[in-house]
Amino acid sequence: MTTFSINCNNDDEPVLATRVHTLIVGSGAAGLNAAVQLKRHGIDDLLIVTEGLKMGTSINTGSDKQTYYKMSLCSGDGDSPYAMAESYLNAGGMHGDLALVESALSTRAFFNLVQLGVRFPQDRWGQFPGYKTDHDPARRATSVGPYTSREMCLALIAEVQRLKIAVQERCYVHKLLTVKEGDNLRVCGALAVNAQGKHIALAADNIIFAVGGPGALYQTSVYPAVQTGAIGVALEAGAVAQNLQESQYGLASTQFRWNLSGSYMQVIPTFFSTADDGVSDVREFLRDTITEAPKLCGLIFRKGYQWPFDVRKVKDGSSLIDLLVYNESVIKGRRVFMDFRINPTGFEINALDSEAHEYLARSGALQATPIARLEQMNPGAVELYRTHKIDLHQVPLEIALCAQHNNGGLAANHWWESVNIKGLFPIGEVNGSHGVARPGGSALNAGQVGGIRAAEYIASRGNKSAFDLNDFEAAAEAALRDTKWFLKRCKRSKSSLEEGASAMRARMSRAGAQIRSAAALEEALEAAQQAFAWLQVEGCAVAGKGAAVKALNFRQLSLAQLVYLETILYYVGCGAGSRGSAMVVKDDGIDHPHPEEWLMEPENPEFREMVLESVFEDGATRNQWVGRRPLPVEESWFERVWADYRAGRIF
Ligand SMILES: Cc1cc2nc3c(=O)[nH]c(=O)nc-3n(C[C@H](O)[C@H](O)[C@H](O)COP(=O)(O)OP(=O)(O)OC[C@H]3O[C@@H](n4cnc5c(N)ncnc54)[C@H](O)[C@@H]3O)c2cc1C
The missing domain is CATH 3.50.50.60 (FAD/NAD(P)-binding domain)
Known part of the structure; x- marks a missing residue:
């Protein structure tokens, strides 16, 4: 060095x-x-x-x-x-x-x-x-x-x-x-x-x-x-x-960010929603769509080992739960909670489907309430929330369908x-x-x-x-000039970084996450383009400790959002359809997941054989599908591999 x-x-x-x-x-x-x-x-x-x-x-x-x-x-x-x-x-x-x-x-x-x-x-x-x-x-x-x-x-x-x-x-x-x-x-x-x-x-x-x-x-x-x-x-x-x-999305607690997979679901807690104050107008909203209690309990149980939102399971599989939570919180604007203190209405341990019942029985977890079952099956899961000042014995857990992995x-x-x-x-x-x-x-x-x-x-x-x-020196000097110019703008800027970042995050969760439509994406992309153009010229106001880091971080995130939104919009426009952890909704979609007004575009399996590449060039994103490289078929004959390895021909 x-x-x-x-x-x-x-x-x-x-x-x-x-x-x-x-x-x-x-x-x-x-x-x-x-x-x-x-x-x-x-x-x-x-x-x-x-x-x-x-x-x-x-x-x-x-x-x-x-x-x-x-x-x-x-x-x-x-x-x-x-x-x-x-x-x-x-x-x-x-x-x-x-x-x-x-x-x-x-x-x-x-x-x-x-x-x-x-x-x-x-x-x-x-x-x-x-x-x-x-x-x-x-x-x-x-x-x-x-x-x-x-x-x-x-x-x-x-x-x-x-x-x-x-x-x-x-x-x-x-x-x-x-x-x-x-x-x-x-x-x-x-x-x-x-x-x-x-x-x-x-x-x-x-x-x-x-x-x-x-x-x-x-x-x-x-x-x-x-x-x-x-x-x-x-x-x-x-x-x-x-x-x-x-990307991958799934149910998680929001006050303390944590995936609600495994035993948190397998003990079959109650899901309910409230008005904005978090206490009034309590409704067990899942029951509106999944009316039979044993079926609902089975789906909640399976969420435990089918954690990511999966469009193949939205019609009547466990991801219907994710979709209904999304509908309740994002579309209806209510707050959604999981409660371990009480069983879902209509819950009867002996009426559970055989898979759920056998699992709980073999785990010694046939207790009367979800919290008692959780204490039996995984006491560490209760303790974990306690260390983050949430006592599942006393309070329900606020949840949402969250981004988890790209x-x-x-x-x-x-x-x-x-x-x-x-x-x-x-x-x-x-x-x-x-x-x-x-x-x-x-x-x-x-x-x-x-x-x-x-x-x-x-x-x-x-x-x-x-x-x-x-x-290197020439490249570094040019980049330093650009950086210093941007940071000077930020010192004079009247646009709040916090407001800009919050709008950016809201755009992505609304249009670029698990439920996608061309109209919402177009609107979000236009807003993201305007925000980025403004940021480039006007900077963003940020002061105090770490101001330069925050401003430069926001700039690269804003650029990343442009590329993500342009790519997702391109993807939707190609008709590759709903797959993985993202559902594409279209007016002429042919499938009918709940709620009824969402018409899901089915997957076009031809796109499984391709990979979507994106590159940011001259201020815009260029996308193209490329064929996926096949699984290499190797004879793996030892003497040949050995010779290639010795000669460095594997690189
Ligand atoms: C709730 C949750 C549960 C998960 N569960 C699983 C699981 O069960 N199994 C599984 O396989 N995966 C799981 N994942 C995904 C997995 O944890 C992550 O993909 C993985 O940990 C990422 O590791 P990483 O080293 O790539 O990045 P990170 O661990 O995120 O590290 C990134 C590093 O880069 C630094 N950094 C970032 N930007 C800069 C910069 N500009 N300059 C300098 N430093 C920078 C950060 O400070 C950090 O040190 C889970 C993810 C989440 C959120």
């Missing part, structure tokens, strides 16, 4: 620049693991820059039984990379090579965590048993409890510290710098600001971009509030994205290098490797696999420098 300074304008203070071989942006589970892997491959000239080791989704989130997905490792469960890849590919929209790599490396990534001390349960014979998760036929899921990703981060942070990898916290990256390399772009560094608003220039031959999902784009969200995301930074630099339209993100090849910017390696949630639906737990696997792949590839290229430092 070397340092030098850059003069942007002669009258300004010089900006401190650091040159490093590989820069890692972000310290979630994905970024931390990439750093560890690079160091193990002998890349010592490394720097992690991050908003903070305690920021991001991985270390701040979890769920009833937070899931990690890997190839099955228990006796009798025959499994293979190809069988696992098929599970990834089933719902469509995912490249075959990425599915194979994520499957093939899943055990390696998993055992790395085991070796680092993450306590995934094993039996007395050393087997790691699994359970079935969403979109998984083969009991590949495992968990250490509600905080799997946090435990992963803690183990990885300890390893980063043991390996003495440099970490710079409170450092916000807001620009990626590129140079031309032939017809392509190559990354050469980044610009950041620290909490005091001081500019930092970072020159790097490789950048691992591990900034997580776009949490701050949504108003109704279960992303932790500290995870804003920074995909807009890469989009502004011209990085190609894919499948931005594919399956899409930046487009990269099977070594996790961006498809159009050399040296840029998007990994973790910001990498859009997933398709229409993904098995539960595969986000955490993908993040670990991406780090292993990127590190191997970078190490194979050795330590030689990839660009001319003069080109």
